[in-house]
Amino acid sequence: MDVGKWKSIFGRYEAASFTVNKRFGSMIKEQLQDVLTVEQQMTLSYIKRFGSCTTTELAEAFCVQKSAITAIVTRLAEKGYIHRIRDEKDRRIVYLKLTEEGSNVFQWGEEKVFEVVSPYLKMFSDEEIETFLTLYEKLASQVNEE
C-alpha cells in the first residue's frame, strides 16, 4: 500500500545515484588517464584485497560472465600487472596475483580515486558521514544476500 510514497522514494534514490555515479565515474576515469580503466582498477583492487583470487570469484563479485573477466585479466596481464598461476593440486584453477608493477599501479590509481572522492566526503560532518555509511552499508549487505 501507499505505492505513491514508494514511487517518490524510488525516484529520489534513482536521481541521486544517477548523479553521483555518472559524475564520480567521469572524474575517476579522467584521473586514471590512459593507465587504467575503471573496471581494471576495480579488478586490481579486488585481487589486492584478497591477495589472490580466481576468475570465477571475480565474475561473481562483479556480476558478469567469466568470459568478461578473462578479457579484463588478459589486458591487465599483457600490461604486466597480473600473474596467472595454476593450482598444482587442482589444475583447472588459475590464481590471479598482482605483480610488483601491478601493485604499484593499483596504489597509484587508488590514490587518484581517493583524491576524487574524499573532498566530497569531507563536506559532511562526522555524524552525517557515519550515519550515511552505516545506512549505505546496510543497503549493500541486503542487496548482497541473493
Add this chain to the structure above:
Amino acid sequence: MDVGKWKSIFGRYEAASFTVNKRFGSMIKEQLQDVLTVEQQMTLSYIKRFGSCTTTELAEAFCVQKSAITAIVTRLAEKGYIHRIRDEKDRRIVYLKLTEEGSNVFQWGEEKVFEVVSPYLKMFSDEEIETFLTLYEKLASQVNEE
C-alpha cells in the same frame, strides 16, 4: 590531518557503492531483458523527464562526449522509441522526443527497475530511508557543482 580516518571512510564508501552498483546493475539489466540496455533506459528517462532535450544536454548530464549520445540515440531511433526534430529557428539544434511507443517502453522499463530496487528500500524504516536519501541527495548536489 588524520589521513587514516578518511582512508577508512573512503574504503567503506568504495566497498558499499561497489556492491550496490554491481548488484543493482546486474539485476536491472536482467529485468530489462533484450528490450533496452541500462543506458538506453536512462536516456529515455531523461528525455521523458524534460519532455524533450538535445544531444548536448544529454552528454553533459551523462558526462560523456556528444558522439556517445549520438550512438545511443541512433539505436533508440532505429527501434522507433525516439524522434529527432530540428529546431526551425536555429537549425543546428535537434530536439529529441519520445514516440508513443518509446513512452510505453520507458514506462515498462521504469516499472521493472522499480521492482528491482524498491524491495530493498522497503527494508529500511521511514526514518532511515529519509535520512539516507537526504544525505545521498546532499552528496549528489555537492558532486553536481562543477
Add this chain to the structure above:
DNA sequence: GTTGAACAGTTCAACTCTTGAACTAATTAT
C-alpha cells in the same frame, strides 16, 4: 555584407566491456 570563430550534431576508427555459445582440460560422481 563578408569572413572567421563558435556551436550543434554526426561520422568514423579504434578500443573496452559484455554476453552467450562452443570449446579444452581437469576433476568428481555413479
Add this chain to the structure above:
DNA sequence: ATAATTAGTTCAAGAGTTGAACTGTTCAAC
C-alpha cells in the same frame, strides 16, 4: 569406465566510449 560437473578460455557480435575530422548553421567583428 563413463558421464556429469567444474574452471577457464576463445570467439563473434553488439553496446558504449573517445577523439578527431567533418557538415551545416549561427553569430560577431570588421
